[in-house]
Amino acid sequence: MSVVEIRGIKKHFGDVRAVDGVDLSVHKGELLVLLGPSGCGKTTLLRMIAGLEQPTGGDILIGDEVVTNLPPRARHIAMVFQSYALYPHMTVFDNIAFPLKARGIPKEERRAKVENAAGLLAIESLLHRKPRQLSGGQRQRVALARAMVRSPRVMLLDEPLSNLDAQQRASARDELQQFQRQMGITTIFVTHDQIEAMGLGDRIVVMHDGQMRQVGTPQEVYYDSADTFVATFLGSPGINLVHRADYILGFRPEHFLPKDVLAADEEKCVSFTYDVTRIEYLGADRLLYGNLVGIPSDVKTMSRLPTTVPVTVEAGQQYEFVIREQDLRFFDHTTGKRTAPREIGE
Amino acid sequence: MNLLYRAKRGLLYATVALFCFFSASPFLWMIITTFKQDRDLYRSKNNPFLFNDPPTLDNLRVLFFETKYTTFLWNSFFVGVVVVIITLAIAIPAAYSLTRMSGRWGEQAGIAIFLVYLVPPTLLFIPFFRVISKIGLVDSIWSLVLVYPTISVPFCTWLLMGFFKSIPIDLEEAAMVDGYSRLMAFVKVVMPLSVSGIIAVIVFTFTLTLHEFIYALTFISSSAHRTLSVGVPIELVRGDVFYWQSLMAAAVIVAIPVGIVYDFFLDHLVAGLTMGAVKG
The missing domain is CATH 2.40.50.140 (Nucleic acid-binding proteins)
Incomplete structure (x- = not known):
């Protein structure tokens, strides 16, 4: 069963075709990686799934419901931004509780859910701090906790590891994958880093110039690349x-x-x-x-x-x-x- | 070493004390003058900071019972509060939409709006008077309520644009994904983060209405509708006689509470004005 289905989606900014006709279906519980060089349209595609960008053409379905014209708040999804976008004026607790408040969940239940999410990500001790008092890795965990606390239908991650240094990145990758497996949340992960893509993805979508070049498991896209672009983009050094x-x-x-x-x-x-x-x-x-x-x-x-x-x-x-x-x-x-x-x- | 450190600290505190006295002395002078008798005040050989004759409350009696000072106070306060509300209601949505929604045009429009602020009231009071008389608001404080936003809104819109620009758009988008409408994202995320800007707007606007003179002088003719900036000099400068003690009292009674209130917001205010200056 596909959780997210994308049909012929297009986004043109004037003459620039940021996304030019993408068809894709995301399976339940999988971690799908959108991989490509900068400017290939992967972030635009993710933002259209989130509802932050209105497509020029095509449809997006989430859980068999057409959401193309729905605002982000009606899509029951979560997103982790590259900058983490933690609300600087709120404590970690309030940050995580923020999406629950929007849904009108009562205070006691809210507290239980926030504490549960914080427990899963080992950030219980940080709940009373403000975002500026956290390290990069801690901010990333808070952003993840805020994303998963609402049990979203899909979790969208926009290069969440790019603000970490190389050492933190390896361990964050490992934690992220374990966490995703454990929760079973369908996840779409955008990155330009092929190591992240190969290491994390159940399937990889390789994008170039607004188009999808290949979809497949890391092994498939690496060993059976569909074209010379995919073959040279993957691997270091390339083919x-x-x-x-x-x-x-x-x-x-x-x-x-x-x-x-x-x-x-x-x-x-x-x-x-x-x-x-x-x-x-x-x-x-x-x-x-x-x-x-x-x-x-x-x-x-x-x-x-x-x-x-x-x-x-x-x-x-x-x-x-x-x-x-x-x-x-x-x-x-x-x-x-x-x-x-x-x-x-x- | 220790001695040098102490000397430096001492010099620092001495300088601060000097500046404190420098800033406070006009108020001190005004307060002392308020309680002086005429004979004491006008003899030029007397020290202006000392009471050479016994102090008196008579000047306050003149201010409160022989002029409409309390009416002026109320009028100024009323006009100030209403103009602040109008300014916030217009400038906040205007600045937000100019920064977020109109792309490159927003910035140009922001500068154009700011230029409007630079047109001086001396140039505008005659055409404005025509407008005011057409709509029948001559000699009413509502004429001031209507006209003051033409000065405050352009400046405050421009000031707030600098603020809204400094707030990453990611934060609003995160709030929208988290289940809020754009309006609620604005209220819950953008507003709390631009408190400094909003306080700067309130202080600027209120101060403006308090000291504005030309419009208040030309639009209002009866003393019951006057504000402080015009009412006090008109009532306490009779012919060529200045009622100095009462004038000083009238000024200091307003200045000190306003100063204390502003001081509470001082940190926000400094952040507000400098941030707008840098990012605007």
Whole structure:
């Protein structure tokens, strides 16, 4: 059963097509991630679901009810803003109780619900503080508590982790996912950070220029990218794309390995002579930059070689590198869309 | 070290004390003058800060029983309160809609509105008098109630725009998602966060009505309808005779309570005026 259904939704700001015809259905209890570079329309899409932005065309259904023209307050949803948007003049308790007050829930029940939510997020001791007395991580928890306290049909999160530093972010990601699983709240999460998306999402929607490029599990969008945009956007570094006569050949750096490493598997492989020009040691991995001999290209072809693999590679040398055929991806050279595998003519 | 610190503190307090005396001395002088006899006041060799003759209450008797001072007080208070209410009722929604709803035009319109404030009353009192007489409000305090907002509304709208602009729109949107209408989001989130601005508006407007002179002089002709700023000088300057002691009393009786009330709001007021200045 889908909790949120989006049908042909569009949002144009003058000539700019921020969102240009998106169809999407969000399943009950899942954590769906909207992923894309800045300006791809993901936040606009989220704001339209919240009712903060009026779509130019199309419909939004929440729980089988068309809500396209309803104001935010009538949609029974919750949203966590990038800035957390905690009310600075209220205590943490009043912040969390605020959506309950709007629904006219009696005082005693309100107190019980707020305390329950605070307990789940381990912020009971902060209830009497004001938002300015909280750290970034604590503010995020308060914002989450305020979102879940009303038992919303959908919880919308707009880059809630981007204000945290790198260390806090990893633990916040873990807590957020546990919390979402535990509560079973259907959640839509907007981010431009692919690590967050891959780590958190049950499914990922990759967006670009107002359009949906692919929807799928993290594995699907990564290994079976629908087009060259998705393939290069995901992964760090992104996929290698080699332009041939009438198609584009794609392979991930971690699949492009020295012959000695892969030959033992006796699988069908494609081999290239690889001219290594530079090596970066990244601790766990070695990142190789180089060119495929005989195939001119503007971009360096990269290989990600785990340090644990006992192979010596030096810059300025040529090596025989191979890719298993199952790891090769083919894209149309004009549209960039994924195409069927084909024979590779040298 | 300790000695240097003490010297610095001492100098600081001395400076503060000097400024306190400097600010308070006009009021002190006024209060002392209020209770002086004529003979004491007019002899130029007497120290103005000391009673050379015994103090008297006679000047207060003149003020309260021989002039319509209590009527002036009431008129000024009444006009002030009504004008403050009108100003808030117009300037708050105007400033809010200009900051939130009209995009780039809002800012331009805000500046245009502020320019209206710069047109001086000396230029406007004759056309305004025509308007007032057409609608039959000559010699009525309602003429002042009608005209004062033309000065206060533009300035206060501009002042409040600076405030509303400084409140992140996320907060209102969060309130709307949390189950409130735009109006309730405004009342519950924006208003409490712009208290300083609203207090600045109240103080500015009330002070304006209290000291405004040209409109009050030209629109009102009978003493029963006069406000303080015009009534007091007209009644207590008779020909070329200044009733200095009663004039001082009339001024100080108003100034001190107003000063005390403003002082309660001082922190808000400073935040209000400076914030409007920076963000506006």
